[in-house]
Amino acid sequence: MYPHFFPPLRQQPNAGLIEDIAKAINGEYSAVTCYQQLAQLAPNEKTRHRILEIRKDEIRHFQMFSRIYMTLTGRQPQPQLTERCPTIYREGLRAAFQDEQETVDFYHEMADRAHHPFIKKQLRRAAFDEQNHAVWFLALDTMT
């Protein structure tokens, strides 16, 4: 998709970047899994649709981080669920809201530290998506 960006990525990633990317992959993987379950708990079709739209962004983030990881390491990532998904709808919304907010900070911090402009840009974009998700989860919590 971005073939001209890949060769320069092989030059010396900054310290800790690969670990942070692996952590981001686990977070995105967990969000994809938990939002599927949260969508099933949603009280109506409109809400379910919104959660599944957010989940699509997380799948996109997961794929983007996985591509970066493979380019930096030459290995496939081994994603793991970082926490158990809440089984009560409202708890799920609140956990999601908190997780999204923490992820905004995490991605902006990673972007600040990243040397490579392509990685920096992807992190900023993902951070803005997560900010948007946080607002949605807060809205869904006050609407239901």
Ligand SMILES: [Fe+2]
């Ligand atoms: Fe995400």
Ligand SMILES: [Fe+2]
């Ligand atoms: Fe998100």
